[in-house]
Amino acid sequence: MVDVDLDTVRELVVARERADLAALTGSAAVLAGGTWLLSEPQDHIERLVDITALGWPTLTVTDAGLEIAATCTLAEFDTAATPAEWPAAELFPLACRALLASHKIRRTATVGGNICLALPAGAVLAVLTALDAEALLWHGDTERRIPLSRFVLGPGRIDLRPGEVLRSVHIEAAKMRSRTAFRKIALAPQGRSGAVVMGRADVDGHCAITLSAATTRPIGLEFARVPTDGELRATILDLPRELWFDDPHGTPAWRRHVCTVLAADVLAELREARP
Numbered sequence: 001m002v003d004v005d006l007d008t009v010r011e012l013v014v015a016r017e018r019a020d021l022a023a024l025t026g027s028a029a030v031l032a033g034g035t036w037l038l039s040e041p042q043d044h045i046e047r048l049v050d051i052t053a054l055g056w057p058t059l060t061v062t063d064a065g066l067e068i069a070a071t072c073t074l075a076e077f078d079t080a081a082t083p084a085e086w087p088a089a090e091l092f093p094l095a096c097r098a099l100l101a102s103h104k105i106r107r108t109a110t111v112g113g114n115i116c117l118a119l120p121a122g123a124v125l126a127v128l129t130a131l132d133a134e135a136l137l138w139h140g141d142t143e144r145r146i147p148l149s150r151f152v153l154g155p156g157r158i159d160l161r162p163g164e165v166l167r168s169v170h171i172e173a174a175k176m177r178s179r180t181a182f183r184k185i186a187l188a189p190q191g192r193s194g195a196v197v198m199g200r201a202d203v204d205g206h207c208a209i210t211l212s213a214a215t216t217r218p219i220g221l222e223f224a225r226v227p228t229d230g231e232l233r234a235t236i237l238d239l240p241r242e243l244w245f246d247d248p249h250g251t252p253a254w255r256r257h258v259c260t261v262l263a264a265d266v267l268a269e270l271r272e273a274r275p
Contacts, residue, residue, distance in 0.1 A: 005038060011047045015054055021138065023049050024163050032071050033109040036117060051165065065173040068128075070112025070166040074099070077111050077124060086176035091127045091198065094182045098123035098193050098213075112166045118152045118217065120245045121193050123184075125152065126212035129220065130198040131176070133169040143167070152217045155245070178202045181269035183262035184213070187249055194250035195258045199266035201226055207270070209263060211236070214255035215243050226270055233260045 012031075013023040024030065027046040031037060037048075056069035058076050066082065078096040082089040096106060099114075099121075114124040115135070129148045137144050139161065148169065151159050160166070181199040186192060195214035201207050207226045212218040221235055236259055244252035 006042050006045060006048075008043050008046055009048055012050060013047060014050045017054070018138065018141075021049065021051075021165055022140065022163075023047065024165060030116075030165055033073065033113050035105050035109040036113060056168070063173065064170075066171045066176060067168050068111055068133075068171070069168050070110060070115075072111045074106040074109050074111065074114070074124065078106065082176065086173070088131055088171075088176045088178050088180050088200070091130070091180050091182055095123040095127035098184050098196060111169070115148065115151075115169070116158055116160065116166055118154070118156050118158050120155055120216055120247075121213045121249075123193065123196060123212070126196055126210060126218045127198065128169055128171070129212070129218040130180075130200055130208065130210035131171045131178075132208070133171045135169050136167045137161075137164045138167045139164045145170075149218065149220055154216050174203065175200070179270060181266040183265050185258050185262060192249045195255050195262060197259055197262040197266050199263075199270050201270045209266065211259050211263075214245060214250065214259050215239075216245050217243075219243060226267065229264050229267060232263050232267060236260050236263060 013020060015021055027044055028049055029037065029042065029045045031048040031050045032052055052071055056071050058069050058072045059080050060067040061082060068077065074096050078093045080089060080092055111124055114122050115128070118125065133148045134145050135148055135151050137146065137160070146159060153159060179201045184193050184196040186194050193213040196212045198210045199207065205225050207223040209221040209232060210218055219239065237256065241252065244255050246252050
């Protein structure tokens, strides 16, 4: 019997090599930080597969970009050492501070967990989506890659097939060289984010605005150039009603409105930072 608070769990498998991930079948679940997994009943789980002993490098910088292991903790992500010519890394600590989490949680919870939970307020997920990150998924000896913008389907819903595990996410170097801006709002000073808006202006002039927390999943709005305030406002207001999230941290109408306000601030900052 495994000594955890999940009384349906009968086995703990510590994965030390890729072949050990074959234990991810049926009623098995991945264990990394475990800050959510162990926080509430999981009656469908009978086996835990601990992936923290696989020894994946936390953060890998190459000429191609940045590779972030799924087992990278939020604290490590917050303090990531990246090249000076990668200003987009300034979003990392902003994302971690947008989360409602204690210091202890930040040292334990993982980037992979924040992605796979697919919560609307998942700020690390949102920042990685805003930077066009791509997920690497392992299944046995095979693997596939998928943009995070397509990996997350809705609240708590992801495109993770049976037996698959999230290995890492990759951000292209070109995206890390982009200028960025970040705004968030919550109904309480230390409360869960009600809306987060991020902007990215690429070196080639392309612009992306990402909405999260206010929406059921991160929503990316793409423009050939930095749009005008009116263009962006009209695009946001034209989003389907079902994309706006509704919970005690904000109504859909309020979230849609504050996104237009935050988006105007984001555009202003991107214009000011223009070389």
